[in-house]
Amino acid sequence: MGLEFNDETFRGDYTFRNSAKAIARFPFPFAEDSYMYSVNMEPHLPGRPGSVFEHMFDVDEHYVAEMRDRAQVLAEDPLRCQSLPHMTLAGWDLLELIMESKARDYPQWFSLTKDGNRWHWINRPLQIEQSFTFLDETTLPYGPMEYITRQTQGDFTLQDQRDDNLWIEAGMVTTQADWSLDFDIGMSFHEWHAPVPLAHEMRVFDRALKFLLNLQLGAPVRRFNWTMTVDPLLDTSPENYPKWGPSKTTMTPETIGHRQHLRVELQTLHRLPRSNAIVFPIRCYLIKFEELVTVPKWARRLHRVVRDIPDELATYKGFIRNKPLMLDYLSKYDDGAPTSPGIWPE
Amino acid sequence: MSVGAPKIPVRVAEVVEVNALIKRFRFVRRDGGPMPVFSGGAHVVVDMDDHGTRRMNPYSLMSDPADTSGYEISVRRDDAGRGGSLFLHRHVTPGMDLVISSPVNLFPLDARARKHLMIAGGIGITPFLSQIAALSRLGGRFELHYSARTRDLAAYADDLTARHGDKVRLYLDDQGQAIDLNRLLQGQPLGTHLYVCGPKGMIGWVCRTAESLGWPKSAVHSEEFLAPPVGLPFQVQLATSGKTITVGPAQSLLEAIEAAGVDAPYLCRGGACGECETDVLGCDGQIAHNDHWLTDEQKVGNTKIMPCVSRFQGKTLILDR
Structure with missing residues (x-):
């Protein structure tokens, strides 16, 4: 019903593209013409119909291809998915949250029926049908977190809460903006954020941690993060840097519109009921510059954001080298006209 | 109002006099739907309209966290308190409507523990009841040491002993029984986490003893809700x-x-x-x-x-x- 799933790749021949519909619903992250860090969290409530906020977990035209890409990453490097032994219960919490949300929000694709702890799950787009016993790991082909995140777009980390801190102790991370679960696993909140420039001085992480420690059941929140990626590669991992890092050096004025992508992460945070852990889904959306400039407001604004961003941030986000190339390209779409507030197209 | 978690409109389904000081209240959703699953040790804030005065008191959830048909709390009557427990004891009856918060857990079990050692005093037993229900389902190892003034005031002791046998030890003040804390804390396997909930004096005693015996701070957990003290205007x-x-x-x-x-x-x-x-x-x-x-x-x-x-x-x- 309705949506077709694209047959596309995020590696090799890079056939990934956004349909006109996907461009129109792209989560453009800049609400104004400039950007600086902030905690910028808001309630993750069901939002604008058709937008990526409509449902708890957005399923879009890239779903099937993204899951295929994830399976390839895991086959090459199983350490992209790890769960310390005490995080299994949190994995079940996550499985329940995703299955219930998807079955409720996309009944044409997903179905969950329960008879006590005997559950039956159907995922039609991926042609999966599974009977299992809730809270009994032996009845699933993978642990609960791995099972459900092989079927859900976006990266996921699970944070245990103790000693007034959060500890990243499980995750499925294959679509990341240059960070490694294998490196970070077991770290506390400030430890895993240590590489971020400027934000520590602004005490952003102190405030964010305090906020998250009191995150409440039934009150998920969301924020955006963003970076730039050359070629539509989901797996920009430190492990594979030699494979993708050099691509930054081969972009030209002729290829930038097609090869340069704005990479947006819709990050949400949910308290989990049984484990009291927090799940952090990081959903990655890619858009080519040539796709983005079809929306005049976004083109004007992205030009201004890239032009005015502090060098530390452009360096951290990995695009300082190509910033002049980007500005040459984007400036052609910025006539200086004012832009309206908020993220939606005019 | 706090950070946006939905409040739960409930009806009082049952009020049970547990003993001379404690009453148990069962809440079900007014719309008949399921309650959220919660984690052992969580509490809710009960919102009361006490004849024009709004009272919002936190109480630990004591029911099985997996039971989504309702929540239960146990309330000890505090005759010298500000009035929240007296209101619940005197005026809250089955069929009444109240509003409670979503569950919040400030006293969770440490999921890494090899063993959970619990020490409860009096009404401080309540968070352990939900934790024990959760641990029993998941097969977690625990031991409860529960002290109360008299057998009559040892709420739920009989039920706990019947279900969990020698994992539960009861100490009654009027029979001169007391926890041999030094011995208890010295005899625990590595990886044990210690939890205490009860009167202020007991929490201090347990935490100090654990510290003097070299227990790491991160393995010692306590919960004490302070009642807002009365005072001059x-x-x-x-x-x-x-x-x-x-x-x-x-x-x-x-x-x-x-x-x-x-x-x-x-x-x-x-x-x-x-x-x-x-x-x-x-x-x-x-x-x-x-x-x-x-x-x-x-x-x-x-x-x-x-x-x-x-x-x-x-x-x-x-x-x-």
Whole structure:
């Protein structure tokens, strides 16, 4: 019903593209013409119909291809998915949250029926049908977190809460903006954020941690993060840097519109009921510059954001080298006209 | 109102007199739907309209966290308290409508523990009841040491002993029984986590003993909800909203702020969670910092206050609210 799933790749021949519909619903992250860090969290409530906020977990035209890409990453490097032994219960919490949300929000694709702890799950787009016993790991082909995140777009980390801190102790991370679960696993909140420039001085992480420690059941929140990626590669991992890092050096004025992508992460945070852990889904959306400039407001604004961003941030986000190339390209779409507030197209 | 978690409209399904001091209340959703699953040790804030006075008290959930048909709390009557427990005991009856918060857990089990060693005093048994229900389902190893004044006042002791046998040890004051804490704490396997909930004196005793025996701080967990203390009335200026309010003798500063129609964040209302932390813009007098949240330095500096439990004596107090 309705949506077709694209047959596309995020590696090799890079056939990934956004349909006109996907461009129109792209989560453009800049609400104004400039950007600086902030905690910028808001309630993750069901939002604008058709937008990526409509449902708890957005399923879009890239779903099937993204899951295929994830399976390839895991086959090459199983350490992209790890769960310390005490995080299994949190994995079940996550499985329940995703299955219930998807079955409720996309009944044409997903179905969950329960008879006590005997559950039956159907995922039609991926042609999966599974009977299992809730809270009994032996009845699933993978642990609960791995099972459900092989079927859900976006990266996921699970944070245990103790000693007034959060500890990243499980995750499925294959679509990341240059960070490694294998490196970070077991770290506390400030430890895993240590590489971020400027934000520590602004005490952003102190405030964010305090906020998250009191995150409440039934009150998920969301924020955006963003970076730039050359070629539509989901797996920009430190492990594979030699494979993708050099691509930054081969972009030209002729290829930038097609090869340069704005990479947006819709990050949400949910308290989990049984484990009291927090799940952090990081959903990655890619858009080519040539796709983005079809929306005049976004083109004007992205030009201004890239032009005015502090060098530390452009360096951290990995695009300082190509910033002049980007500005040459984007400036052609910025006539200086004012832009309206908020993220939606005019 | 606090950070946006939905409140739960409930009906009182059952009130049971457990003993001379304790009543148990069962809440079900008014719309008949399921309650959220919660984690052992969580509490809810019960919102009461006590004949025109709004009371919001936190109580630990004691029912099985997997039972979504209803929540249960046990309330000890405090005849000298501010009135929340008396209201529940005297006026709350089956069929009545109340509103409760979503569950919040400030006393969770440590999922890494090889063994959970629990020490309860009196009504402090309640969070352990939900934790034990969860551990029993998942096969977690635990041991409960429960002390009460008399057998009659040892709520749920019989049920716990019947279900869990020698994992439960009962100590009765009137029979001269006391926990041999030194011995107990010295005989635990590596990876044991210690939990204590009960009167202030007991929590202090257990935490100090554990520390003197070399237990790591991160393996010792306690929960104590402070009841907002009563005191002399005092005046406070709310700079942001431009109001001056008077806090009554049996009212907390947070309650007075709310009664003035000013929106203030909160979660536990018992000085533990830090959510209601408020900037002090001016202070000519003495703040009675009654909370567990602020550091000693912050308390001396008088730049922050936790309005859920703290009071003031002096000329002027100006808050950023």
